[in-house]
Amino acid sequence: MGKAGRAEQAFPNAAPATTSSHRRCGTFVGNLVNGKCVSVMLLAVGVFLSALLMLLHLRASGGGVPDVPDIPTEIEGGFVLLVPHSEIASEDRRLEKEIYNQIGVPNSKVSVSMRPYDYTNTTYVKFCVLPDPRNTSMSIKSIDALRTSLIRLTLQQLNLSLTPCVFGNPLCLEILGFPGGITLMLPHNASHAGPVQPLFNITFDLTIREVREFLEEMKDELALILQKRPDEELFVKLTNMNGSTVATPVTVQVSISLRDHSNFLHSYRLKQLAQIIKAWSPRNLGLNTSIFGTIRDLKLSPLLEAFLPSLAPSLPPMPTPSISWPPISEPPKTNVYRDFLCPALVKKQNEATPHRRLMRVSSMVISPKLSAWLHRKYAFEGKMAAPTLVVPVPEKKMT
Template sequence: MGKKAGDAEQAGRLPETSTSNGAAVRRCTAQVGAALSAKCVVALILGAVVFLSAFFMLLQFRSPGNSVPDAPGTLIDEIQAGFILLKPLAQLAPHAAELQQEINRQIGVPNTTVSVSMQALFLSFTVVEFDVLPDPINTSISARSMHALRKNLIQLTLQQLNLSLTPSVFGYPLCVQMLGFPGGITIELEPLQDDSILQVAQPIFNVTLDMSIRQLRGLIEEMKEDLGHLLDEDIYIDLTNKNGSTIAPPVIVQVSLSPDDRGVYEEMGRLKQLAEIITESSSMNLGLDPSVFGRIKDLKLAPRLQALVPSFAPTNAIPFHASIFTAK
């Protein structure tokens, strides 16, 4: 397993929206700068926007979660992730087998192996993509192992774990992102400390946005502020991508009431009020700035709220999402 994240932050988010571009660039540039000599930092900052944009565009283009399936409703069946190394490809290529072993040793589970591909990007940087495969190849990965892999990869993306490679050979991996995971992923941005039934956040609705998890992570405080103001409640937000990608859209945004407000869920009058506020505000994008978040799609109330406003029948309704693929 990887080591707990230290002071160096693995910044892996560069939203295309102008609102969050600057913060993402500063985060990733700060870590890259810490790994380089001081006199390289100025030049790095000047090229950071171009570099990071190219990196995420490359990953998204190659991501299995961004490809068109052969049949409607078919989801990807590959486990893939990627990151940056501050080393030239020519220097890394002879160590591909060693890199595979080190990744597998830290995030792998029994009866799996790792396959690595590398591509040069921008000066002396290399994009690394890796697949986690069953071993032997003609077998399947157990449900228990899949759960462990999903948790490990999500924690790497959230910087709760560091992918620690041999520094003298590989340097320090940056900007870890998930490209695909069977069954999808849900990222719980504010994990509850207490797993008891009394600490379960109560979902009230979900919507779909044409953005990536990576983008929305950089905008989550603004979203919480806007939705919290609309509902006059403390809320929790979970982000789901059905193909298990943190860089490919769309994202299902599930909004829940804070466990501290669980009494509200027993007050039918307040629940009906919330249901009416949500449905009546849907035409106004739930108060979210369309220039930042885009237009909401597929608004779906939780069953308990839906029962209180039976006249609300959203088009293109999706099944109400439950956060079952979380990393705790």
């Protein structure tokens, strides 16, 4: 017992020291654990916020499906029916179904509106292809298929077949709007041609429909200027970025292909084309301004630009046919021709009702472009003057 007492006297503070050491260690471990918890909580909050922001972004862009564009799709078209509006006003649902059966794509629906057209006993139909449900989007594959169908309908490669006894045959189908734009390759068999080499792009303040009306005139004039050879074919692409065949402007890409589909144009021919285009660019490429207006935004293809270095001296123009073209500084042309929304309808009504009262007027009153075309045509044929146009006057409705 004495030894024990001496031991306690020798180490009087041993137990308190041990207790204090344990207390300090516990405090350190607690602080360490609390620090890790805070870090983990901050990391978790950061991950949660990132996931939330990503989810909101994906929902705003169409649900995160990679095949869906992030723009709302609304596609519009229109055509004319040779049926009185009063007879088919209640047939809108049937018309929607018939249009959808021919051009419809998954997750879409067709909506139509009808109104009396400018001529007696005719109806103008406007249709829209919308996503279904409305707050979703159609897939890119569906949109491309729909664009192809509408372009083929416009080019009359595909017929919009409606119930004849109810709607008759539609005329003058036009695309009024298509997100992402539309491009028409002309002539239609261009996809079966050989290697097509783009030469240049130009822009007209016209519509695709108007350029198509005077397409052969444009190709003939360009063929003269470009000195097109018998073994060459000339193609054009018409593009409207608004996706409309009846809205301006239109970008025209001119290309040439050899009829021998296994060969490309030789370099000397490409150099000649580059020189011709550069020489004729100040002269509107020889295109009649009274028909096509003044071209703008002429851009050579990179293939031709290689033959015209920017630092090279001016190249002398290649010999070209001597043709008298109208001066560039002509008065601006009027847009009267655009009032004729459906030329095929005018032709059909002329054939169907030859007894209608006709009015003889100067062709310039009707359309400067059509007048210029007639005078050019008769000049080439060696005739003195174009005949006076005979224009039908629409019948007035009885009140």
